[in-house]
Amino acid sequence: MSEVRRPRAVDSVFGAVHLGYIVVQSNRQSEWRRFGADAIGMHVDTLDGVGLRFRLDDHTCRFLVQRGPAEDVTALGWQIDDHEIFDRIIARVADRGVPIAEGAAEEAALRGVERLWRFAGPKGMTQEIFTAPVTTPEPLRMRSSGWVTGEAGMGHVAIVSREPEALRGYYETVFDSRLSDYIDENISGLKMKIRFLRVNERHHSIAIANLRGVKIDPIRTRVQHINIQSATLDDMLASYQRVKELGFRMAWSVGQHTNDRELSYYSITPSGFELEVGWNPIVIGPELESTWEPTTYQGISIWGHTPVGETVLDKFAQFRQALRTVRTPEITVPELTGGRIR
Ligand SMILES: [Fe+2]
Numbered sequence: 001m002s003e004v005r006r007p008r009a010v011d012s013v014f015g016a017v018h019l020g021y022i023v024v025q026s027n028r029q030s031e032w033r034r035f036g037a038d039a040i041g042m043h044v045d046t047l048d049g050v051g052l053r054f055r056l057d058d059h060t061c062r063f064l065v066q067r068g069p070a071e072d073v074t075a076l077g078w079q080i081d082d083h084e085i086f087d088r089i090i091a092r093v094a095d096r097g098v099p100i101a102e103g104a105a106e107e108a109a110l111r112g113v114e115r116l117w118r119f120a121g122p123k124g125m126t127q128e129i130f131t132a133p134v135t136t137p138e139p140l141r142m143r144s145s146g147w148v149t150g151e152a153g154m155g156h157v158a159i160v161s162r163e164p165e166a167l168r169g170y171y172e173t174v175f176d177s178r179l180s181d182y183i184d185e186n187i188s189g190l191k192m193k194i195r196f197l198r199v200n201e202r203h204h205s206i207a208i209a210n211l212r213g214v215k216i217d218p219i220r221t222r223v224q225h226i227n228i229q230s231a232t233l234d235d236m237l238a239s240y241q242r243v244k245e246l247g248f249r250m251a252w253s254v255g256q257h258t259n260d261r262e263l264s265y266y267s268i269t270p271s272g273f274e275l276e277v278g279w280n281p282i283v284i285g286p287e288l289e290s291t292w293e294p295t296t297y298q299g300i301s302i303w304g305h306t307p308v309g310e311t312v313l314d315k316f317a318q319f320r321q322a323l324r325t326v327r328t329p330e331i332t333v334p335e336l337t338g339g340r341i342r
Contacts, residue, residue, distance in 0.1 A: 018153035020079035025068035041143035061112030146231035169337035255304025
């Protein structure tokens with residue numbers, strides 16, 4: 001890491017945190033293999049008796065798809081640059097009374113990290129932190145030419161929340177996240193607000209969306225989508241073609257976002273949440289970072305991103321899910337929301 005990217009505030013950890021891996025629980029193992037390797041174009045490895053693992057780069061794990069019934073994301077893994085910053089994050093969590101525990105050696109091995117520590121996260125999604133990924137010289141065997149990871153981490157996570165300010169406060173408290181911008185959007189007559197948070201040079205590692213004025217969540221899964229970034233435009237478009245040809249469902253066609261200018265499409269993973277494959281988002285390097293001011297964009301996309309093949313049944317399922325959430329409160333971790341309104 002270069003000195004210029006170092007946090008400005010004395011104890012800030014901004015810039016030293018990177019989305020490292022995603023843990024998914026799914027019994028649809030063969031669909032995941034076809035989807036991840038044959039359609040999206042990631043490198044796949046089989047873990048006997050456990051599940052699958054996808055690679056994007058020299059890290060041995062970027063997605064761990066473990067056998068299990070959740071059909072959802074169960075944990076997010078965050079790579080921390082060094083031990084001093086790692087200890088600072090642990091102290092923040094522990095000092096606020098939230099239990100934090102080291103993962104077992106086998107769990108670390110499955111996730112392709114030397115060691116990991118975990119604590120409670122929003123919507124029941126465990127947050128795991130590590131400093132040392134296990135890398136491999138084994139060449140990538142995949143349909144894509146490459147993926148953009150490195151300093152910007154492996155991509156981003158988008159979450160629909162009924163407690164968006166609590167969620168934003170959580171990532172501010174734990175990782176010193178900064179607000180990149182907002183998008184206001186109308187979808188089927190409902191007003192939606194999205195907050196885009198960055199923890200490094202990636203325009204956002206976390207996006208938090210809510211419906212304005214109503215505390216409902218139409219999404220069954222904890223994440224609405226995960227984003228990964230293709231190395232080239234050709235890679236992104238070829239994977240779009242393969243997703244369609246292999247019969248996987250598309251959610252939104254190719255389009256371009258207003259705020260980070262990323263070109264992308266959204267397909268539906270075998271577990272039901274979406275995977276956004278993108279290309280060429282703006283990077284908030286040191287120069288941009290020093291003068292960045294959040295703004296509000298009207299609308300998610302400059303062009304494209306038209307919905308593909310949503311059925312009446314999909315709408316009905318979302319409506320049922322939304323009703324379910326009227327009565328059950330969303331899981332937050334109030335100790336870590338930094339005083340933002342729950
Ligand atoms: Fe996204």
